[in-house]
Amino acid sequence: MNIVFMGTPEFAVPSLKKLIENYDVKAVFTQPDRPKGRGKKLAMSPVKEIALECNIPVFQPVSLKKEPEYVEKLKEIKPDFIVVVAFGQILSEEVLNIPKYACINVHASLLPKYRGSAPIIWSIVNGEKKSGVTTMLMAKGIDTGDMLLKCETDIDFDMTAGQLHDILSEKGAQLLLNTIEDFKDGKIAPQKQNDEEASYISVISKDLGEINWNNDAVKIHNLIRGLNPWPSAYTHYKDKVMKIHKTKVIDSDFEGTPGLITDVSKDGIKIETTKGKLLVTSIQFPGKKIMSVKDYIAGNTIEKGTILK
Template sequence: MGTPEFARVVLEALAGFDGCEIVAVYTQPDRPCGRGQVCKPSEVKVFALEKGWEIRQPLNFRNEDTVAELAALRPDLLVVAAYGLILPQSVLDIAPNGAINVHSSLLPKYRGAAPIQRAILSGDDFTGVTIMQMDKGMDTGDILLARATYIDMNDTAETLHDDLAALGGRLIVEALERLRDGRLLRVKQDESKATYAAKLEKSEGELDWTRPAQEVHNRARAMHPWPGAYFFWNPDGRTEPLRLTVVPGEIGPELPEENRPAPGTIVGEMDGHLAIACADRYYLVPSVKPAGKKAMDAAAFSCGYMSRCRD
């Protein structure tokens, strides 16, 4: 049971494991996507079609017939990864071994929808994957297996997602091997250490240049590729602010003590990047994308938008 790319990687690992048979794949219904609003299958569905597996796409599990159809498969175990649907107790009770979830954090930290982004946003050095026995709560079940991994200072939500998906694939196979051999232990979560990783909102992509450069860097990394980091630039204060989307950059040198630029000031090119003043340092971004325009590197933006402002 899964939907996006993270789940597809986990499913691919299961497909290569001789110790289990996949009797069906559950994924969310095809969704309209793009300007033409053409219905697009999930990454999990695309992979399942290639394998010729039975695919089911219920809207939810509120219907008794939907639950009965799942029960008729007589699964030994349900494996869940980024499915996106709530599983009621009637579903969790179907398989003798219940349902186990591949979660992209070290539970009980970052329960919820956006654990990868929240870990980066918080400036954490480590995160990981937890294989969890599902219960009726939100990521509150017993821990079956967990592995930690380092978060590089330049990791984005995209790169960390890929690392954790690969780790999740390896870990689910190990969990199934342990289950088969009777070596899978259950450890209750420490509720006193639980945190919640709320779903991202588009507005969270806005950068606050009055914050230290490290915090700006963390937000830019956490918001890449969605919803994207952005800010509003209005150097003369007389025109409509221009929305600029930025890709994650790097932390630059400290601001000068004298003639210190105000936060949010684009001072120009520095080492092939646009240097933007934060509370303590410059933040160096390789490119910006003005609203409705193509992305521009530092030189193009300086020669174009900034030169017009100087004129």
């Protein structure tokens, strides 16, 4: 079968690789190259890198809606399926009607919960115990199409967004293959989403990462692991921004000021919250690499009694 793949970030790479192994991927559509890093040099997307390695034609429209020549190219290819995994653009009805069978989307949540961008981050920030992947037929709305197949995974209490990302990207790739084969053979009955159960999530901004020590330890712990590895949760130690990458929750009675550092040792930094303490085990200061607290305090000082803000 002929496939056109549309995707951009690392999450989409396992799905593209699976398609290349099993089908004839005629073209890859991905977002334009973006400035990256301190030097702001143009960098290609992870999906583009794989496509070029496999000699697959790559197209990078700024907007499919505003550049009709790309839509004409899709019509020339005559794909059996268009597969979309975190592409970053909304497809028009004209594009949705091009493939012989369907436009299929791979979404990293158990729909109809967590429609929209960054479902992996928000599921952990919100303390969910389960997540998963849903394949669906694409429709006009944002993640509103009929569902095809689902797979679930448990979210451990200390799992980070980065770890969940890697799990779901691999699960999503296999689910995609199963979906294409079963849909082509008429073995899947598309299921409408219950809009009353739907939840929408907003895009992630760096401001979300500022820690409010007036929250309880579990909520702060969820924020920190949900923003690991990006954009990272942070607080202010004296006059410096201190990013916090890993924590553990310690049950304890409330002893006073939220944000108060009550102990510093090789095990970590104990910080007071309104319910329970946090043991911070991995930190990062501006211009420095991520370090364990044990390694950091071997050559630097974190003062007990300081109040983080």
